[in-house]
Amino acid sequence: MATSKKNQLIGLDIGSHSIKLVEIEHGKKGPVLKNLGIMGLPHEAIFEGSIKEPEIVSSAVRNLFRNLRVKNKNVATSVSGFSVIVKKITLDSQAESTLEATIQEEAEQYVPFDMAEVNLDFDILPTEEAGGDGSTQMDIMLVAAKKDVVESYAGLLVMAGLNPAVIDVDVFALQNAFELIDPSSKGSHALVNVGAEELGINMLKDGVALFTRDSSYGGAQLTRALMREFDVSFEDAEKIKLGGKQVEGGDKRLEKIFKDAVSEWSNEIKRALDFVASTHPGQTFDAIHLSGGSSRIPGFAEYLETMTKIPVKRFNPFAALAVNEKAMDPAYLDYMSPQSAVAVGLALRSIGDK
Numbered sequence: 001m002a003t004s005k006k007n008q009l010i011g012l013d014i015g016s017h018s019i020k021l022v023e024i025e026h027g028k029k030g031p032v033l034k035n036l037g038i039m040g041l042p043h044e045a046i047f048e049g050s051i052k053e054p055e056i057v058s059s060a061v062r063n064l065f066r067n068l069r070v071k072n073k074n075v076a077t078s079v080s081g082f083s084v085i086v087k088k089i090t091l092d093s094q095a096e097s098t099l100e101a102t103i104q105e106e107a108e109q110y111v112p113f114d115m116a117e118v119n120l121d122f123d124i125l126p127t128e129e130a131g132g133d134g135s136t137q138m139d140i141m142l143v144a145a146k147k148d149v150v151e152s153y154a155g156l157l158v159m160a161g162l163n164p165a166v167i168d169v170d171v172f173a174l175q176n177a178f179e180l181i182d183p184s185s186k187g188s189h190a191l192v193n194v195g196a197e198e199l200g201i202n203m204l205k206d207g208v209a210l211f212t213r214d215s216s217y218g219g220a221q222l223t224r225a226l227m228r229e230f231d232v233s234f235e236d237a238e239k240i241k242l243g244g245k246q247v248e249g250g251d252k253r254l255e256k257i258f259k260d261a262v263s264e265w266s267n268e269i270k271r272a273l274d275f276v277a278s279t280h281p282g283q284t285f286d287a288i289h290l291s292g293g294s295s296r297i298p299g300f301a302e303y304l305e306t307m308t309k310i311p312v313k314r315f316n317p318f319a320a321l322a323v324n325e326k327a328m329d330p331a332y333l334d335y336m337s338p339q340s341a342v343a344v345g346l347a348l349r350s351i352g353d354k
């Protein structure tokens with residue numbers, strides 16, 4: 001990754017629960033983690049992937065940059081959820097000159113929005129196999145994102161005095177972070193990120209995405225269940241969840257709610273694995289790499305492993321980064337690692353990337 005200094009970007013993962021910032025410097029000896037920070041957002045400032053409170057979110061972004069003394073104003077961020085459609089399609093091989101028009105036409109059947117309302121993008125993937133009858137085919141990764149959502153994320157950054165240089169997609173940022181820790185790109189890996197409102201999946205075979213999905217599951221769902229169970233506010237329920245607030249008979253009731261969520265999420269992940277197995281016969285996975293704040297829930301990894309019979313690993317996006325341990329507490333880094341995967345992937349982007 002020979003990124004020159006002026007092309008480097010700040011990775012900013014704007015999630016519904018919190019904003020994660022990662023700065024990576026490409027030094028002579030390789031990438032260095034220069035900055036890391038997180039800023040919580042008030043409940044429902046971002047809801048269902050759309051920004052409800054732009055002023056609040058942009059001032060949180062501004063504060064994060066200020067607290068961490070980040071100088072670089074060029075930012076890579078990402079969108080996710082129902083406003084982003086990612087679809088792998090196969091087309092007859094053709095010249096680039098006709099490709100764009102073909103893709104535009106093909107995309108209409110997969111995109112549930114008016115085509116005028118989306119930004120359409122695509123990547124030509126390394127082909128899995130040539131067509132049997134001699135005709136060659138090409139695999140295309142199609143990405144359509146709702147324009148208003150992309151513009152609201154870009155607008156938010158502008159409001160915070162920043163330059164939105166790259167707007168990526170969460171599951172691709174995750175893939176980008178994984179490539180750094182596993183540059184061989186060999187084997188089949190399922191990347192799973194469980195945040196507050198979204199569960200993102202990206203299944204890779206030899207470094208190429210086979211399948212991606214975003215589902216509306218996550219830790220906020222659990223917080224809402226705790227609100228009902230203990231008749232408390234969202235904020236108090238969040239405290240109970242993280243062990244910061246004790247309630248009468250809390251442990252048992254909490255355990256049950258954790259268990260239900262973990263089993264529901266594991267089912268969703270299993271469904272996605274089964275779907276891939278049905279469309280790619282014989283496809284198995286070497287490991288599931290779990291990230292996102294909600295991956296910290298006790299017993300989640302073990303449950304998922306038992307259910308899928310696939311080894312589940314904790315995704316540590318910092319594994320291949322040099323760290324100045326004098327400036328960053330190793331225990332804090334370890335705690336933050338699963339929650340920082342998307343932000344690390346974004347920080348690895350550079351100006352000019354799509």
Ligand SMILES: Nc1ncnc2c1ncn2[C@@H]1O[C@H](COP(=O)(O)OP(=O)(O)OP(=O)(O)O)[C@@H](O)[C@H]1O
Nearest residue numbers: 015016017018195196197198219220292293294296
């Ligand atoms: N130790 C923990 N135990 C249980 N849940 C946790 C823990 N730490 C964080 N969480 C939960 O993780 C979620 C936040 O994770 P993350 O930062 O990945 O989400 P986000 O990116 O803000 O949200 P999204 O991408 O879904 O919009 C919250 O629901 C939070 O309560």
Ligand SMILES: [Mg+2]
Nearest residue numbers: 015016195196
């Ligand atoms: Mg997230």
